[in-house]
Amino acid sequence: METGLFVWLETLSPWWWVTLGVGLSALEMVVFSFVLIWPGLAAIMMAIILWIAPGMQGELQVALYAILSIVLMFAGRSFVNKFGDGGPESKLNSRTEQIVGHQAKVVDFGLGEGHIEINGLRWAATWPEGQTSEVGKIVKITAARGMSVQVENL
DSSP: OOOOTTHHHHTSOHHHHHHHHHHHHHHHHHHOOSSTHHHHHHHHHHHHHHHHSTTOOHHHHHHHHHHHHHHHHHHHHHHHHHHOOSSOOOOTTOHHHHTTTOEEEEEEEETTEEEEEETTEEEEEEOOTTOOOOTTOEEEEEEEETTEEEEEEO
């Protein structure tokens, strides 16, 4: 009788890999992390490989599953980063992006920089080169960078 850590894998049906893949994919739907889907897909690919090449050594199955999981993780992440996850773009956590296009009142100004007030909050602001402003004037917010906004005179 052969001895080894993964010998028992050699006797299992490819359906066990399908079960692992479906289980990980179902768990992904619960936690929605875009992490468990890749090992789940790797498990389903392992089932297909075992149907093509039955009797594969257990150590080779585990190594191939690990490699497939890692490759799919990086490939999947780059795909999601490049094309997005299909959801609408949200400015929910970017407060400065939410105020772009709105009008604000100048609170102070000097040398192309100053502060504006919008909705009772004070924001650091910069004006395009050559533009001047004065306190109390209304400006339009054209862009946002971090906690600072770019404005232009109306």
